[in-house]
Amino acid sequence: MAKQSRxxxxxxxxxxxxxxxxxxxxxxxxxxNALSEDRAGVLVDxxxxxxxxxxxxxxxxxxxxxxxxxxxxxxxGVFKKHRRPNDKALTVVNEYPNTTSEKFPINVKVQCxxxxxxxxxxxCIVGAFSKNENGSVVWDTHKCIGCRYCMVACPFQxxxxxxxxxxxPDIKKCDFCFERTAKGKIxxxxxxxxxxxxxxxxxxxxxxxxxxxxxxxPNRYVNRIFGEHEVGGTSWLYLSNRQFEELAFPKLGKxxxxxxxxxxxxxxxxxxxxPVALYALLGGVMWLNKNKKHTDxxxxx
Amino acid sequence: MENHKPAPVYTKYFTPVVIVLxxxxxxxxxxxxxxxxxxxxxxxxxxxxxxxxxxxxxDVAAGVALAAGGFTTAAxxxxxxxxxxxxxxxxxxxxxxxxYTFVAASVMIDLGRPYFIWHPLLMWNGTSVLFxxxxxxxxxxxxxxIEFLPIVTERFIGRVNLPGFLxxxxxxxxxxxxxxxxGLEKTMFIFIIAGVVLSCLHQSSLGTLMVIAGPKxxxxxxxxxxxxxxxxxxxxxxxxxxxxxxxxxxRSFKLKPETPILANLGSMVAPLLGIYLAxxxxxxxxxxxxxxxxxxxxxxxxxxxxxxxxxxxxxxxFLSRGLSKNPLALFIASVMVxxxxxxxxxxxxxxxxxxxxxxxSYFPSFGEISVTVGFIALEVLLFRFxxxxxxxxxxxxxxxxxxxxxxxxx
Numbered sequence: 001m002a003k004q005s006r007x008x009x010x011x012x013x014x015x016x017x018x019x020x021x022x023x024x025x026x027x028x029x030x031x032x033n034a035l036s037e038d039r040a041g042v043l044v045d046x047x048x049x050x051x052x053x054x055x056x057x058x059x060x061x062x063x064x065x066x067x068x069x070x071x072x073x074x075x076x077g078v079f080k081k082h083r084r085p086n087d088k089a090l091t092v093v094n095e096y097p098n099t100t101s102e103k104f105p106i107n108v109k110v111q112c113x114x115x116x117x118x119x120x121x122x123x124c125i126v127g128a129f130s131k132n133e134n135g136s137v138v139w140d141t142h143k144c145i146g147c148r149y150c151m152v153a154c155p156f157q158x159x160x161x162x163x164x165x166x167x168x169p170d171i172k173k174c175d176f177c178f179e180r181t182a183k184g185k186i187x188x189x190x191x192x193x194x195x196x197x198x199x200x201x202x203x204x205x206x207x208x209x210x211x212x213x214x215x216x217x218p219n220r221y222v223n224r225i226f227g228e229h230e231v232g233g234t235s236w237l238y239l240s241n242r243q244f245e246e247l248a249f250p251k252l253g254k255x256x257x258x259x260x261x262x263x264x265x266x267x268x269x270x271x272x273x274x275p276v277a278l279y280a281l282l283g284g285v286m287w288l289n290k291n292k293k294h295t296d297x298x299x300x301x
Numbered sequence: 302m303e304n305h306k307p308a309p310v311y312t313k314y315f316t317p318v319v320i321v322l323x324x325x326x327x328x329x330x331x332x333x334x335x336x337x338x339x340x341x342x343x344x345x346x347x348x349x350x351x352x353x354x355x356x357x358x359x360d361v362a363a364g365v366a367l368a369a370g371g372f373t374t375a376a377x378x379x380x381x382x383x384x385x386x387x388x389x390x391x392x393x394x395x396x397x398x399x400x401y402t403f404v405a406a407s408v409m410i411d412l413g414r415p416y417f418i419w420h421p422l423l424m425w426n427g428t429s430v431l432f433x434x435x436x437x438x439x440x441x442x443x444x445x446x447i448e449f450l451p452i453v454t455e456r457f458i459g460r461v462n463l464p465g466f467l468x469x470x471x472x473x474x475x476x477x478x479x480x481x482x483x484g485l486e487k488t489m490f491i492f493i494i495a496g497v498v499l500s501c502l503h504q505s506s507l508g509t510l511m512v513i514a515g516p517k518x519x520x521x522x523x524x525x526x527x528x529x530x531x532x533x534x535x536x537x538x539x540x541x542x543x544x545x546x547x548x549x550x551x552r553s554f555k556l557k558p559e560t561p562i563l564a565n566l567g568s569m570v571a572p573l574l575g576i577y578l579a580x581x582x583x584x585x586x587x588x589x590x591x592x593x594x595x596x597x598x599x600x601x602x603x604x605x606x607x608x609x610x611x612x613x614x615x616x617x618x619f620l621s622r623g624l625s626k627n628p629l630a631l632f633i634a635s636v637m638v639x640x641x642x643x644x645x646x647x648x649x650x651x652x653x654x655x656x657x658x659x660x661x662s663y664f665p666s667f668g669e670i671s672v673t674v675g676f677i678a679l680e681v682l683l684f685r686f687x688x689x690x691x692x693x694x695x696x697x698x699x700x701x702x703x704x705x706x707x708x709x710x711x
Contacts, residue, residue, distance in 0.1 A: 084658050086349055123513050125435055127426035145420050146413020149431045151352035153513045157656050160349045161413060163342025169413040250657045251516070260525055261513040262428050268505065268528065269433070275498055282380055282494045289382035 035116055039135035040181065041203030041235040042190060043210055044109055046247070047220060049197035051076065051093055051107035055189035059091045059111075062177060062188035082248060085111055087160040087172040091189060096247050106240070108247050109189070109198065112137065112158045112174040113227060114235035117256030123153035128171075135203060135235035136176035144171055155231055155250060155257045176235070203235060210239055232256035307391050307692035309456070310554050314689060318553075322678040329675010332668040336410060344668035350656045351663040353411075358650035359673050360407030362507055363643045364400055365438070366535045370546070371397020371445065372500035373539030379493045388559060388695035389566065391452060392550060393543045395693050398445045399680050405442060407676065408435075430509045437503035444496045447485070454482040456691050504535040511649055519600045519653040520590045526580065527649070533577040538642040540566040540573075541615070541635035548632050550694060553685070559695075564625030570638065571619040578612050603644070603652045611641010 053073040060067035065088060079095035091111035098106050118137045121129040128143035129150065139159075146169055150159045162169040177187035185191070190200040199206060207228060214221045226244045227234040230252045238244065245251055268274060336344040347354050370393040377383050378390045409415040421435045461475045508531025511518055524530070544563045551558040585591050594601050618624075618634035651663060665673075688694050 082658075084349065119513060122428045123431065124426055125429050125431040126420045126424040127429070128424075143420060143424050144414065145417040146415075147408075147411075147431065148352035148413070149429075149510075151349065152511075152517075152654075155515060155517075155657075157350065157658050161341075161352065163345075163347060164340050165413075166338060166340035166343075169340065248658070257515055258428065258513055260515075261430060261509060264509050264512060264525060264528060265428065265430050265433065265506070268502070268509075275502055278501060279494055279498045282376070282497055283490075286380045286382070286490060286494065289380070293382055293384075 035131070036133040036135075037204070039133060039203055039235065040176075040200065041114075041135055041206050041237055042187070043199045043201075043206040043237045043239065045197050045199075045213070045239045046106050046108050047239065047241045048195055049093070049107040049109065050195055051079065051095055051105070052194060053078075053093050054192045054194065055109060055198070056089060056091060056093060058188040058192040059174070060089065062180065063090060065089070079105075085158060085160065085173070087162045087170070090172060090174045094248070096242070099242060106242055106247060108238075108240075108249075111189075111236070112176070113156050113230075114174075114176055115231055115257070116234065117232040117258065119153040119155060119231070119257040120150035120159060122258035122262060123149045125149060132178070134176070134178075134181055136178045136181070137235075138175045138178050139171050139173065141170060146171075153258070155252055157250075203237070206237055210237060213239060229254045305388060305695045305697060307388070307452075307695050309690055309692055310556070310688055310694055310696060312554060312689060314685065316553075319682065319685065322682050325678040326675045326682060329672045329678070332671045333410060333675070335668065336672070341411075341413065344666065344672075346663060346666040346669065350659050350661070351651075351654070353650060353654075354663060355647070355651070355665045355669050355673050356407050356411040358647050359643070360676060361404050361411070362510075362650055363646040364404045364407065365504065365507055366531070366538055366642050366646060367542055367639060368397040368400030368404070369500065369504065369535040369539040370542040371400075371539075372497050373536055374543060375448070375493050376497050379490070380497065386562060386566070389543050389547060389562060391693045391695075392547060392688075393539075394445070394448055394452075395684060395687055396542065396546055398442075398449050399683055399687075401438065401442045401445055403676050403680055404438065410672065430506055430513065434503050434506045434510065437499050437506065441496060441499040441503065444492050444499060447492050448489070448496060450481060451485055451489070452691050452693065454478045454485075458482060500535075501532060505529065505532040507531050508649075511654070514654060517654055517656055518649075519593070519655065520588065521585075521593050521600055521604045522649050522653040524584050524588060526584055530577070530580060530584070533573070533580060534642050534645060537570065537573040537577050538638055540570050541638035544631060544635040545639055548628060548635075550688065554688065554694065556694065556696060558628050560628045560631070561625055563628070563631060567619055567624055567631050567634070570634075571616060574612055574616045574619065574638065578608075578616065581608065581612070600652060603648050607641055607644045607648055610637055611644055612638075615641070 054070065057067055057070050057073050059065075076095075082094045083089075083092045085092055091109060093107050093109045096106045096108065098104050114131075114135055114137045116131070118129060118131055120139075121127075121131055121137065124144075125147055126143045126145055128140045129137055130140065131137050146161070148159075148161055148171075150171060151157075151161065158173050160172045162172065177185070180187060186200045190198050199209075207225065210225045214223055214225075220241055222240050222243060224240075224244065226238040226240070226249055227236055232255065238249070240247060332344055341347060345354055345356075374386065374390045374393040378386045409418060412418060421432055422439070426432045458475065458478050461471045461478070463471055463474070505528035508527035508529070511523070512525065512527055515523070544566055547563055548558055550556070594605065615634040615637040618630055618637075621630070624631050655662075
């Protein structure tokens with residue numbers, strides 16, 4: 001690497017610089033996150049839910065997951081433990097004691113919240129997640145490489161991985177019945193709910209309805225809609241008669257969860273200026289030191 | 302200096318230590334086979350609460366950090382042109398090339414769908430930190446192989462001697478090596494600078510990886526300056542890793558340790574560690590996380606251990622005089638820094654990570670530990686193999702043959 005003219009040096013350095021800048025431009029256009037005004041949402045009123053777990057059965061049925069017959073779901077013994085959605089059940093209902101009236105425990109349905117600014121989408125190495133016009137956050141099996149970074153990132157601990165699968169493990173999570181809603185149907189869990197504890201509709205309308213409920217029954221509800229602002233807003237919204245943190249909802253801020261990470265990432269790669277500048281700087285140092293060595297050698301001889 | 306040049310070290314391959322390492326490597330490979338036949342869940346303790354285990358924390362994150370000797374010595378020897386350090390560049394380069402190869406292998410075994418590892422090349426996600434790390438590591442691995450090529454050409458030009466029916470390719474292979482050697486000699490500076498830039502990028506981005514985990518990560522480690530801390534610690538561990546590996550190599554191959562050069566390297570570690578420590582403490586003061594150190598938890602103990610054993614004590618040793626006459630102290634201090642960075646990566650990726658709905662905390666399974674230990678053993682075995690067969694380590698030049706680089710044609 002000794003015989004390198006100064007001219008050549010600059011030529012190659014410039015070439016690499018322009019190549020990387022070109023790369024940066026095409027990388028910028030890859031991310032779209034369209035949010036429609038009319039995007040759908042679901043309002044879950046935990047004070048209405050009776051814990052019949054029919055939604056768990058319906059979810060498994062519409063997603064072609066193996067399930068026990070519907071009668072088995074009447075067993076309320078499962079409420080002794082707090083369960084989480086996993087690769088075999090995309091939604092579960094948990095039970096919490098009611099502090100005001102013991103006869104009516106509080107049941108909370110858990111599934112993917114379908115964030116407006118999804119952390120999984122920001123994190124995914126191959127962009128396998130997409131946020132769609134109708135509000136759903138959907139995972140694409142054709143892209144996923146199974147790195148499980150979405151699971152590290154998700155603030156609600158939702159994506160589940162098929163650890164038992166050796167050849168083609170999937171990431172499993174609620175997809176907001178993406179295919180059903182595309183055909184004009186409503187999500188399986190909403191359809192089966194016998195007490196209308198879960199309502200499917202325009203997110204904006206649902207927010208309005210929820211606020212109306214809080215206004216009309218101030219003694220019944222906590223004055224807060226979980227999901228209105230949490231991590232930048234979620235498609236699934238919750239009403240409750242008990243503080244959400246006491247019902248095992250995560251304590252989260254209003255800023256979108258990927259915020260800081262994306263800011264750092266884009267800071268380091270601001271139009272590839274920092275890396276290219278570092279490259280140029282190191283090239284300069286290298287060239288100066290080499291010349292110094294040359295003159296030193298000449299002076300000595 | 303003149304009579305020291307890199308050359309293959311002629312010695313027998315198998316020693317008792319090598320046999321023990323081979324057994325460990327074999328044990329790891331067995332569990333590896335089980336992982337591919339039965340799935341990740343059958344071999345590891347990973348689950349939906351803890352998606353990442355030691356294969357990511359140790360094999361990938363710590364592996365990348367501990368291979369930093371490659372780019373720090375390249376920067377010192379080639380970019381700063383400090384020629385006296387040339388004898389440590391090749392061993393460090395070999396460590397880095399092997400290290401990153403095993404990083405890639407570890408990613409492959411941890412991926413649920415390893416056969417889709419090429420997806421990030423086509424399916425880009427500009428907001429993903431992991432995407433940036435993945436692409437950088439892929440390119441850097443290629444750069445490392447290119448940087449390594451001259452060692453291969455130097456060894457085999459004029460000496461290509463394929464067995465059996467492959468003999469007829471001798472001539473053309475030799476020609477190819479000469480073309481490579483000539484082309485690389487003119488362009489190597491591009492790859493050397495690129496290697497340093499790429500290293501700075503992905504060493505820091507590895508730190509950004511966990512920022513997105515937000516409140517899942519313990520505040521002692523979760524900070525927006527994680528990328529800076531990762532970069533600084535990687536730069537600090539570069540030379541200690543080279544010192545440790547050089548002293549171990551000279552002992553294993555019964556060569557005279559290069560203590561003066563290593564002590565000079567060691568004198569550069571103290572300021573680097575000092576800067577890292579300053580940022581670490583500054584971050585702790587600004588975010589007032591020292592309050593978590595007042596109670597005894599797994600996190601506070603691990604944090605204290607990481608800082609005390611990995612940074613503060615070795616910093617004190619590196620600052621002491623007369624290190625050039627004391628290879629043992631040099632070795633101990635270097636091992637402590639290496640251990641500190643290893644612990645820091647484990648802490649960041651595993652100890653600090655507590656999911657909101659945790660039922661059991663994570664501890665690696667026997668299978669996971671076997672694979673990790675097996676990979677490290679395999680790395681050492683390959684290192685020994687290459688030192689024996691390629692001109693890596695500088696030895697006193699006793700051969701009477703002239704400088705043979707281009708004189709003999711095979």
